[in-house]
């Protein structure tokens with residue numbers, strides 16, 4: 001006698017199984033981003049005197065370039081310079097027992113001083129005495145701006161040079177000492193930690209963001225019957241639910257950073273309205289458009305492992321819009337279930353749940369030319385004289401914390417976008433200094449201008465160190481067309497070393513220019529040469545097919561749809577002790593959309609399990625009486641019934657087999 005089977009519905013347990021694409025752990029929503037948190041109370045109660053340093057950054061208004069100022073070439077410019085909020089400057093001191101308020105520039109100076117010992121001389125413990133002195137020194141240095149550059153830098157005497165060194169000391173950590181610094185030279189773990197803590201949130205958020213997106217759920221279908229005078233047995237009239245809203249990602253030309261995602265990270269599309277009587281379908285849910293800056297790469301967020309997720313979209317051009325997640329389908333009302341055999345269906349579906357996922361956004365600047373070089377080489381000065389951008393310029397390393405963009409215009413149609421990037425240090429590819437945060441921006445630049453500080457003691461070593469960093473970060477960077485701009489030729493030490501530098505580099509096959517960015521000498525040649533390199537590169541890269549091939553921006557949504565519409569017969573069964581797990585996107589979707597409040601739903605479900613072969617497969621695998629069977633969010637107890645011979649296909653027959661068992 002064949003053993004017939006039935007599955008007994010018990011209860012829906014509340015683990016919602018998402019389709020594979022939305023495999024992110026929902027708990028992540030609760031996890032706060034890993035940031036260095038210092039309790040406010042601790043900050044306030046901090047009795048340790050902290051250096052009262054004036055901030056060096058410009059106000060936001062100043063940071064935004066004015067179109068009014070036109071350089072020789074520049075007509076327009078954008079800049080990323082922003083003043084980080086005050087809180088970002090509060091960082092823990094290296095001594096874990098106390099918290100100090102530390103200005104970012106202090107921190108970065110510390111880092112730089114460790115690497116450029118020869119250049120800036122190592123901080124002396126005794127020199128960093130009390131806070132007031134530090135404050136005064138700061139004021140002095142603040143005055144050494146670009147404007148009064150002439151007074152400060154015209155062939156400084158030996159004494160002036162010493163002042164210059166003292167001037168740099170103010171920016172070292174007030175109570176830093178050399179022992180601590182030696183730890184970081186080892187590139188040990190502490191360095192990594194230090195880096196993590198040392199980058200204020202505003203810099204981390206400028207070009208990286210993690211956001212949560214959720215497509216709208218579909219509206220539920222309803223069970224309703226037409227009741228009208230003179231219309232006996234009016235029939236089922238429950239309308240379908242409306243479709244959930246979609247999630248789009250659009251490039252907004254106005255945006256130049258991902259900072260808006262610092263505060264606002266959840267984006268949920270609206271859900272569809274439920275259906276109504278008289279066959280009225282529910283309204284569609286409202287779609288949501290997530291606006292990102294040009295040059296944003298969208299990745300599927302991965303777990304903590306640090307691996308980068310799969311790239312979903314690359315949004316380069318303003319106006320580009322991609323459908324990322326389609327909204328959930330509306331559930332069918334009972335009018336849709338009417339059939340020849342069931343003219344009075346008392347069943348309706350729930351709306352399909354909209355997919356949700358976490359995304360990693362990364363902004364890579366879309367600039368034609370990138371200006372790279374060691375800190376304080378004069379990169380920002382160069383950008384300021386060739387375009388209308390007004391980046392911050394000062395005589396200490398890491399003045400530039402966020403990249404600045406400027407537009408260099410030669411003619412009506414001859415323009416190029418130039419990015420001034422923060423200084424690079426030895427070890428930048430491993431996240432030392434600020435380099436790592438910004439090195440990726442060079443990846444999108446077609447041409448690089450490598451600015452070398454000619455007044456440094458060993459310009460060649462500086463050049464090689466930066467070049468090596470680029471190569472170590474991404475070997476492709478070293479294959480980009482580039483030229484070397486030897487800066488600060490107005491200084492005698494730079495002038496003296498120029499010939500040997502030039503000979504050396506040209507012997508190695510590098511194109512080398514000299515300039516005095518501050519005096520605008522030689523900058524024209526550099527810019528023109530960079531433009532030529534750019535033109536050559538564009539020519540070489542010209543696709544013979546042109547731009548005809550359209551990029552399908554909606555492929556993610558298409559993939560999601562395909563996955564969701566998978567057949568219910570595609571499933572896998574796994575056994576875990578006494579419980580059986582049936583996994584299949586189509587079946588899971590079916591379970592999710594089943595509205596268990598209607599008794600016919602159970603019968604339909606049983607019928608589907610039978611029809612798609614789940615029951616047969618379970619029997620084959622040896623399911624026993626009382627075993628647990630889990631399909632999607634449903635948990636059921638398997639029941640062998642000897643009363644049933646064979647497996648009748650009709651609903652009636654099947655309904656007769658159902659025995660509800662509660663698991664003990």
Ligand SMILES: Nc1nc2c(ncn2[C@@H]2O[C@H](COP(=O)(O)OP(=O)(O)OP(=O)(O)O)[C@@H](O)[C@H]2O)c(=O)[nH]1
Pocket residue numbers: 144145146149153373374375376377378379380381382392393394395396397398399400401421422423424487488489490491515516517518519
């Ligand atoms: N003498 C001289 N000084 C210059 C020249 N170009 C830049 N400087 C000075 O060098 C210092 C650093 O210039 P910045 O343009 O801020 O250098 P940077 O490379 O952008 O530095 P970071 O942003 O800190 O990496 C400033 O004090 C400039 O005034 C030059 O041609 N000659």
Ligand SMILES: [Mg+2]
Pocket residue numbers: 379380381391392393399400420421422
């Ligand atoms: Mg700069």
